[in-house]
Amino acid sequence: MSHIDKIDIAARKKVAEIFYKKFMELNEEISKEKPPKLEIPMRTFANTEFDISKGILKLGIKKIERNFLNMNESKKFMQTLLMASIIYQALVENEYPTIRDLYYRGKHTILYKDLNGRLKEENTWEEQSESDASIRDVEVMLGLLREDMLILSKEKGKVVGNMRIRSGNDVIDLSKLGHGAYAIESTPDLIEFLDYDAEMVLVVEKDAVFQQLHRAGFWQKYKALLVTGAGQPDRATRRFVRRLHDELKLPVYILTDSDPYGWYIYSVFKVGSIQLSYESERLATPKAKFLGVSMSDIFGYGTKKAYLSEEERRNFIIKAKDLDIKRAKELTRYSWFKSKLWKREIDMFMDKKAKLEIEAMASKGLKFLAFQYIPEKIQTNDWIE
Amino acid sequence: MSTEAEEKIKAQEKYREMSIAEFFAKNKELAGFSNPTRALYQTIRELVENSLDATDTHNILPEIRISLKELEPATEDKPAKYEVAVEDNGIGVPPNEIANAFGKVLYSSKYVIRQTRGMYGLGIKAAILYSQMTTGQPVFIVSSMDSSENIYYRKLLIDIKKNEPIIIEEGQLIKKNNWHGTKVYLTLEGDWTRAKPKVIEYIKRIALISPYAEIIFETPDNEIFYFPRVTKKIPKPPSEAKPHPHGIDIEQLKSMISFTKTKTLLEFMTEEFQSIGEVTAKKFLESIGLDPNMNPKSLIEKGNSKLLQTLSAGLRTYKGFRPPRSEYLSPIGEELIEVGLKRLFNPEWVKAITRQAKAYEGHPFIVEAGIAYGGNIIPSEEPVLLRYANKIPLLYEEREDVSYKVVSSINWKIYNIEEPMPLVVLVHVASTKIPYKGVGKESLSEVSELESEIKNAVQEIARSLRLYISKKNSEHILREKIVTISKYIPEIARSLSILSIHPDKWGSNGKNIDKDLIEKLIKIVSKSVEFPKIDGKEEDPEKVVRSVIANVKLEQ
Ligand SMILES: Nc1ncnc2c1ncn2[C@@H]1O[C@H](COP(=O)(O)OP(=O)(O)OP(=O)(O)O)[C@@H](O)[C@H]1O
Numbered sequence: 031m032s033h034i035d036k037i038d039i040a041a042r043k044k045v046a047e048i049f050y051k052k053f054m055e056l057n058e059e060i061s062k063e064k065p066p067k068l069e070i071p072m073r074t075f076a077n078t079e080f081d082i083s084k085g086i087l088k089l090g091i092k093k094i095e096r097n098f099l100n101m102n103e104s105k106k107f108m109q110t111l112l113m114a115s116i117i118y119q120a121l122v123e124n125e126y127p128t129i130r131d132l133y134y135r136g137k138h139t140i141l142y143k144d145l146n147g148r149l150k151e152e153n154t155w156e157e158q159s160e161s162d163a164s165i166r167d168v169e170v171m172l173g174l175l176r177e178d179m180l181i182l183s184k185e186k187g188k189v190v191g192n193m194r195i196r197s198g199n200d201v202i203d204l205s206k207l208g209h210g211a212y213a214i215e216s217t218p219d220l221i222e223f224l225d226y227d228a229e230m231v232l233v234v235e236k237d238a239v240f241q242q243l244h245r246a247g248f249w250q251k252y253k254a255l256l257v258t259g260a261g262q263p264d265r266a267t268r269r270f271v272r273r274l275h276d277e278l279k280l281p282v283y284i285l286t287d288s289d290p291y292g293w294y295i296y297s298v299f300k301v302g303s304i305q306l307s308y309e310s311e312r313l314a315t316p317k318a319k320f321l322g323v324s325m326s327d328i329f330g331y332g333t334k335k336a337y338l339s340e341e342e343r344r345n346f347i348i349k350a351k352d353l354d355i356k357r358a359k360e361l362t363r364y365s366w367f368k369s370k371l372w373k374r375e376i377d378m379f380m381d382k383k384a385k386l387e388i389e390a391m392a393s394k395g396l397k398f399l400a401f402q403y404i405p406e407k408i409q410t411n412d413w414i415e
Numbered sequence: 416m417s418t419e420a421e422e423k424i425k426a427q428e429k430y431r432e433m434s435i436a437e438f439f440a441k442n443k444e445l446a447g448f449s450n451p452t453r454a455l456y457q458t459i460r461e462l463v464e465n466s467l468d469a470t471d472t473h474n475i476l477p478e479i480r481i482s483l484k485e486l487e488p489a490t491e492d493k494p495a496k497y498e499v500a501v502e503d504n505g506i507g508v509p510p511n512e513i514a515n516a517f518g519k520v521l522y523s524s525k526y527v528i529r530q531t532r533g534m535y536g537l538g539i540k541a542a543i544l545y546s547q548m549t550t551g552q553p554v555f556i557v558s559s560m561d562s563s564e565n566i567y568y569r570k571l572l573i574d575i576k577k578n579e580p581i582i583i584e585e586g587q588l589i590k591k592n593n594w595h596g597t598k599v600y601l602t603l604e605g606d607w608t609r610a611k612p613k614v615i616e617y618i619k620r621i622a623l624i625s626p627y628a629e630i631i632f633e634t635p636d637n638e639i640f641y642f643p644r645v646t647k648k649i650p651k652p653p654s655e656a657k658p659h660p661h662g663i664d665i666e667q668l669k670s671m672i673s674f675t676k677t678k679t680l681l682e683f684m685t686e687e688f689q690s691i692g693e694v695t696a697k698k699f700l701e702s703i704g705l706d707p708n709m710n711p712k713s714l715i716e717k718g719n720s721k722l723l724q725t726l727s728a729g730l731r732t733y734k735g736f737r738p739p740r741s742e743y744l745s746p747i748g749e750e751l752i753e754v755g756l757k758r759l760f761n762p763e764w765v766k767a768i769t770r771q772a773k774a775y776e777g778h779p780f781i782v783e784a785g786i787a788y789g790g791n792i793i794p795s796e797e798p799v800l801l802r803y804a805n806k807i808p809l810l811y812e813e814r815e816d817v818s819y820k821v822v823s824s825i826n827w828k829i830y831n832i833e834e835p836m837p838l839v840v841l842v843h844v845a846s847t848k849i850p851y852k853g854v855g856k857e858s859l860s861e862v863s864e865l866e867s868e869i870k871n872a873v874q875e876i877a878r879s880l881r882l883y884i885s886k887k888n889s890e891h892i893l894r895e896k897i898v899t900i901s902k903y904i905p906e907i908a909r910s911l912s913i914l915s916i917h918p919d920k921w922g923s924n925g926k927n928i929d930k931d932l933i934e935k936l937i938k939i940v941s942k943s944v945e946f947p948k949i950d951g952k953e954e955d956p957e958k959v960v961r962s963v964i965a966n967v968k969l970e971q
């Protein structure tokens with residue numbers, strides 16, 4: 031690749047060094063005929079901690095040893111090394127593999143003979159889930175994210191707003207993309223923020239709502255950087271939001287459906303996902319605020335008037351299913367959902383057994399959503415943290 | 416009952432005497448000649464066992480040739496007619512004894528206290544009687560002793576009524592070489608097709624137990640079974656023993672007294688019995704209150720039957736005699752049993768044991784056992800049991816045999832042996848008196864001393880086998896571990912070779928697998944495994960690791 035930019039090359043070099051150092055250690059152990067092992071921080075819920083001061087989910091200190099000489103671990107040991115070598119090779123050779131590429135590059139057959147002399151075949155891995163697990167092993171072992179290792183995944187997140195960035199060798203103006211939007215690249219750390227004119231970040235759960243707000247001119251009017259993760263946000267979107275918050279010191283508001291699934295999406299932006307707690311340190315935005323739609327928006331609370339009329343409620347509210355109730359109960363177990371406001375929110379949900387999609391607010395009128403509901407909530411600090 | 420009535424019954428019954436020859440002619444099944452199939456099998460057996468008695472019992476390495484020819488095929492109402500000929504290189508029969516040895520039922524050279532296959536003086540005669548009754552043909556015997564300058568031949572029939580040989584033809588030839596031995600030709604009706612499996616099984620088992628013998632068998636199907644000699648080691652031959660007092664009943668005692676040349680009871684005791692010294696004899700006679708100086712002959716005089724009974728009872732029960740001597744016995748020995756089992760089954764594991772001698776009713780006996788496991792043995796629900804008595808294979812009546820009782824009651828699971836089991840159990844009993852259930856010599860009685868010895872012998876080997884299997888299992892697990900781990904060595908070495916090239920040194924030559932890494936990994940895996948010692952040998956882990964790696968191929 032000829033037009034690789036400097037940031038990219040520097041990033042590659044730094045990460046490749048980390049690989050080299052770590053695996054030379056293993057190489058030396060082997061030269062001393064010591065039993066080969068890899069130390070990998072444990073990626074289980076039991077080893078997940080909620081860092082109260084930072085407000086994010088973190089990986090605990092527990093590590094597992096992956097011993098080559100342990101029959102039950104030797105295959106994983108091999109897979110981890112294999113994955114590391116493919117990623118390393120891609121790094122050094124200036125490639126951008128996707129996780130699917132890595133799966134294919136590493137997948138091959140080992141032919142051997144069993145004790146009875148029969149020829150046997152074994153694949154280095156069968157399913158992509160296995161190679162994905164190896165990627166995660168490499169990530170935690172080296173303390174690097176796949177984005178750091180320049181592994182691409184499908185771009186899902188989008189952003190528009192008054193801002194110019196540099197991606198690769200190009201400068202992109204995020205306000206000049208027409209009806210479209212900038213797809214947040216897989217390696218958000220390689221994006222350079224040039225200049226901006228914005229006062230907040232609004233993340234909406236749903237792509238359709240993002241498009242509506244974009245066309246309505248919401249971000250121009252309220253000086254917002256408008257982001258969507260299109261459902262469950264990918265890592266790049268989360269990292270990008272985190273950077274906006276950290277580096278530009280902008281408040282981050284999150285708008286989701288009014289149901290446990292929406293709350294969970296908020297939670298992922300805020301503290302990180304449970305399976306991937308090792309990445310939270312760099313992906314989570316602990317200060318992100320849940321803007322709505324909240325139960326009190328639907329039903330009112332105390333002196334607060336409901337945004338929906340009796341009739342609208344009848345039309346828009348969906349009855350919660352058993353699965354929703356189950357999810358809500360699960361969420362109450364996590365400490366960041368134990369605050370007073372969240373308790374009230376979840377209690378109301380359990381009480382009313384009602385959920386509401388954000389589209390309902392839009393169907394009350396896009397103008398209502400863009401120019402009344404959202405700004406009013408922000409102005410009155412009607413959000414939950 | 417009135418005398419008149421008694422006389423009436425007498426008048427209805429006819430009384431006469433029957434010779435022993437006639438008895439066995441009429442009751443041929445008692446000697447194992449119940450049908451044409453069994454008869455053919457039994458005839459070959461009797462001949463072969465006589466030949467073996469004439470060879471290994473006298474320290475001669477046996478060479479035995481058996482040939483079976485069909486003379487007339489079977490018809491609708493008659494079985495086929497065969498000629499059986501068995502030749503050996505044994506001691507031969509003295510010319511003046513041939514006629515009686517082959518023509519008189521209950522005539523034998525083996526009526527002594529000695530471990531031989533033959534014991535009744537019946538076998539060959541039962542075969543001749545069967546031959547005579549089914550074909551009317553005489554038996555033809557050719558024999559020469561080592562010392563003899565002639566070869567003698569006899570053609571004879573048995574006078575069934577008189578139990579005497581009828582010589583049809585006799586003569587002699589001058590010996591031109593130094594041949595010695597005996598060859599016997601018999602013609603009889605039989606059923607080879609049916610008998611074949613048993614006969615072949617019998618010969619295989621003879622070969623198993625006598626690996627020092629050369630055996631050739633020509634079948635009517637023109638097949639030749641040849642069992643070459645695999646060892647020249649021959650077990651120490653049995654020797655003749657004096658009787659042990661515990662094994663003597665009152666009738667035997669009477670006959671011993673009538674034949675003895677000793678003058679006093681004390682002398683009679685020390686001379687005619689085994690392992691009784693003067694001190695023991697005196698103590699014994701004192702304990703039963705008999706005068707050591709009395710003439711033994713007086714005990715069989717009229718009026719002395721009380722004293723005779725006292726002596727007889729004392730002999731059988733007195734605890735102060737030394738146990739029967741076993742050095743007269745001729746066990747096969749652990750080595751030969753193992754050789755035999757190996758030859759026949761090519762097993763994965765084999766072990767044999769010769770137990771210490773024990774005695775029952777004054778008869779010494781030695782139990783030997785062997786177990787073969789795995790290899791070519793076809794697994795089955797229960798172990799294959801090979802029974803032997805005085806080196807004779809026993810093929811029929813398995814379920815009536817004491818060995819079967821013992822072996823079938825063993826729970827093999829506790830020895831780590833799973834069903835179906837590739838297991839052969841051999842039991843050999845050597846004794847101056849084998850407690851056969853019948854004169855057909857097919858099964859042994861449940862003598863408790865014998866039963867517990869057989870049990871001890873089989874269990875002792877089974878314990879070694881268990882140890883072997885558990886070591887084998889752990890060896891297997893270790894081997895699997897080596898395969899599981901080592902198959903990844905090439906891939907790991909390759910990956911790590913790549914990871915060990917610094918980005919600045921990245922070049923075209925850099926992608927080869929580091930051979931040193933492979934070597935080190937081989938060493939590491941080898942060091943992590945220690946194989947158990949099995950039969951004093953242990954597998955070299957490095958060899959196993961290398962053989963795994965040699966077969967690994969990485970597809971790109
Ligand atoms: N092949 C032979 N070589 C030498 N002697 C033989 C041979 N065959 C038979 N004899 C002699 O003939 C005798 C009678 O044999 P026979 O088989 O009838 O009885 P046995 O072997 O003594 O006892 P059993 O009835 O138990 O077989 C033997 O005791 C032996 O002395």
Ligand SMILES: [Mg+2]
Nearest residue numbers: 465533538539
């Ligand atoms: Mg005989």
